[in-house]
Amino acid sequence: MWWKILSVVLLVYVFLTGLLVPLKSGIETVEPAAAHTGREITIRFYGYNTFFEKSAESPIRVWLYYDSQYALSASSFTVVNDTILDARFNMPVNLPEGKQTVYLNAIIDHPIAGASLLPAAIELNQDSSGMVAGLPLDAAWTTTPVETLHLQKGFSFPYQNVIYESIRNTYFHVPMWFVLLFLFCASVWYSLLYLANPSDSSIIRKLKVAGRTLTYMVPAGQENDRRAAAYAETGLLFGILGLLTGMIWANYTWGKPWSNDIKQLMTAVALLIYLAYFILRSSFDEPEKSARLAAVYNIFAFASLIPLLYIVPRMFASLHPGATGNPAFGTQDLDNTMRAVFYPAIIGWTLLGFWIANLRIRYQRLFDRAMDLH
Amino acid sequence: MKKYKAYRLITFIVFLAISLPAALAEGNRDFMRETGKINVVVAVILVIFLGIVWYLFRLERKLTKLEHQTKDDQ
Amino acid sequence: MSKGYFSKWTNLPLPALFMNWKILFPLLRKEFVLEFRQRYAISGIVLYVFSMVFVVYIASIRVAPPVWNVLFWLIVLFASINAVVKSFVQESGARQLYYYQIADPVTLVLAKVIYNTILLLVLGTLAFAAYSLVAGNPVKDLPLFGLVLLLGSLGFSIAFTFIASIAAKANNSATLMAILSFPVILPILLTLVRLSAIALRLIQDTSYTRDIINLLAIDAILISLTFVLFPYIWRD
Numbered sequence: 001m002w003w004k005i006l007s008v009v010l011l012v013y014v015f016l017t018g019l020l021v022p023l024k025s026g027i028e029t030v031e032p033a034a035a036h037t038g039r040e041i042t043i044r045f046y047g048y049n050t051f052f053e054k055s056a057e058s059p060i061r062v063w064l065y066y067d068s069q070y071a072l073s074a075s076s077f078t079v080v081n082d083t084i085l086d087a088r089f090n091m092p093v094n095l096p097e098g099k100q101t102v103y104l105n106a107i108i109d110h111p112i113a114g115a116s117l118l119p120a121a122i123e124l125n126q127d128s129s130g131m132v133a134g135l136p137l138d139a140a141w142t143t144t145p146v147e148t149l150h151l152q153k154g155f156s157f158p159y160q161n162v163i164y165e166s167i168r169n170t171y172f173h174v175p176m177w178f179v180l181l182f183l184f185c186a187s188v189w190y191s192l193l194y195l196a197n198p199s200d201s202s203i204i205r206k207l208k209v210a211g212r213t214l215t216y217m218v219p220a221g222q223e224n225d226r227r228a229a230a231y232a233e234t235g236l237l238f239g240i241l242g243l244l245t246g247m248i249w250a251n252y253t254w255g256k257p258w259s260n261d262i263k264q265l266m267t268a269v270a271l272l273i274y275l276a277y278f279i280l281r282s283s284f285d286e287p288e289k290s291a292r293l294a295a296v297y298n299i300f301a302f303a304s305l306i307p308l309l310y311i312v313p314r315m316f317a318s319l320h321p322g323a324t325g326n327p328a329f330g331t332q333d334l335d336n337t338m339r340a341v342f343y344p345a346i347i348g349w350t351l352l353g354f355w356i357a358n359l360r361i362r363y364q365r366l367f368d369r370a371m372d373l374h
Numbered sequence: 375m376k377k378y379k380a381y382r383l384i385t386f387i388v389f390l391a392i393s394l395p396a397a398l399a400e401g402n403r404d405f406m407r408e409t410g411k412i413n414v415v416v417a418v419i420l421v422i423f424l425g426i427v428w429y430l431f432r433l434e435r436k437l438t439k440l441e442h443q444t445k446d447d448q
Numbered sequence: 449m450s451k452g453y454f455s456k457w458t459n460l461p462l463p464a465l466f467m468n469w470k471i472l473f474p475l476l477r478k479e480f481v482l483e484f485r486q487r488y489a490i491s492g493i494v495l496y497v498f499s500m501v502f503v504v505y506i507a508s509i510r511v512a513p514p515v516w517n518v519l520f521w522l523i524v525l526f527a528s529i530n531a532v533v534k535s536f537v538q539e540s541g542a543r544q545l546y547y548y549q550i551a552d553p554v555t556l557v558l559a560k561v562i563y564n565t566i567l568l569l570v571l572g573t574l575a576f577a578a579y580s581l582v583a584g585n586p587v588k589d590l591p592l593f594g595l596v597l598l599l600g601s602l603g604f605s606i607a608f609t610f611i612a613s614i615a616a617k618a619n620n621s622a623t624l625m626a627i628l629s630f631p632v633i634l635p636i637l638l639t640l641v642r643l644s645a646i647a648l649r650l651i652q653d654t655s656y657t658r659d660i661i662n663l664l665a666i667d668a669i670l671i672s673l674t675f676v677l678f679p680y681i682w683r684d
Contacts, residue, residue: 163412245418283618
């Protein structure tokens, strides 16, 4: 019972924090996206979740950033509203390292909202008319290095371009994959137990009915087979949900619902295995034969799924974070605030999955007993 | 009769879940992309919720059937 | 979970992993003799391969190498399924009972796997010859391609023999065979297509030994699972 309550508590926490905690400030886009050297230019910054008008003890600072050595600071800026800021830059005459084109990252540092960065925001081209060979690099590149950036205080999720608010799907879509994995593992475990002990002894169970305790015996094999089937069925449910939600999310971030990603392929193959598993179960008349062969197929197919983890990454590049078949996230994809929601989400959803599977097992137990009565 | 009604309700919900985002997306091409793609999260949660509810409905239907069968026996 | 489960677990009747080598060769010979006695079965499969190659030929006369590669493995895949599916169906219950008495299941399944590997290798070579005749031969690295064909026959043979033994217990075994074997065969098939693409010089990759090791590892996993699990299927 306690774990069902835990599941509800965790999921309530996940839904509340996952949906209510704001995103960090970010730069959505800049205009124009290209500039030439040696000119003065006004660049308009469009912020996301920013509050430029909210002033603080120290001013906002704006940079165009090439690397830790070279950065350009805005000469002046005007705040249009909370999310739009116009900054003027005096573009230097020469580019660092004698390059023809460099991509500059945009950085806005707000004392309260913290620093936000847009990678490769501006394409800066060498103006051929203004280029002077052998001229030393402009001092503008190095006079104001990027330093003492502020951090946003309080609980917030990272801002990422393209993903935006849909980063919250980490707590709803991603755990489906974990639930599927745990449920299928449980299914294989009970298949193993079934094969180890198909029919011999019985498990004693106690049932409380109207204050009285009834004791009844369940053949161990039958119970294990029931569990294997129920966990597989519930795993199938969560697998389908994970695949569907993944396709929705992928459509709006990667541009298309299906892209031969390892996780998509693995899930699809796992679903195929368990669909085949249920077809196999239903194609025998004798329950003992059906249970035995289904258990054998369950173990065989599940084990043959593991090599895919090593093979698919050699053929298709993964779009998922933490690529090369690693189900975990890379450190830059999951910061500590996200972890504080993500791990409870995995536990909460998994417990919910096992709860539903438990209902399915109990139904099957009742059904089998009713069939024996006939 | 009751069972039939429940079935129709589920079909309706599933139909709604599929057609509503599509209809909204048609009216406003960027419905799913506006306000920081928050509607993608809404759609994902909706799919998960409806999926689990559909499974529980199915389980309940099976249980009802079993209840009727065991009632006949006694 | 009660403590009882674990004490039961230790009582697992592990199948005899030591096979009887003496009985292996008679069993293997039996497979060949049986095949030659019922010549219609093998000629049926050969005809099947030729018809598929012919269909490819009349559907598209000139095939680009990437298409050639995929089509070739599809032909081999379907021919293999059809060749292996009969290996447990064709023998009667009484005869199976006889084998049950004279041989242990591990030896029996090993004989079937070896026989099917040889059969599939012959079929694959035939398909390659016929296919090269009608659709051209884009293979640049013939030794590698031969190795891939050998490894492919081995992998297909292990996976299909095991699945065929499950499917044979059901009535509609041919359909079941296709459904059950697809997810199991997918890792092997993907690696085979990649390796033969290297043999066709469609991909420049010098580190293909990794793929060969992968393939061997899959074969090792599948054959050990077959040895452990087959006795549970056989027992009827």
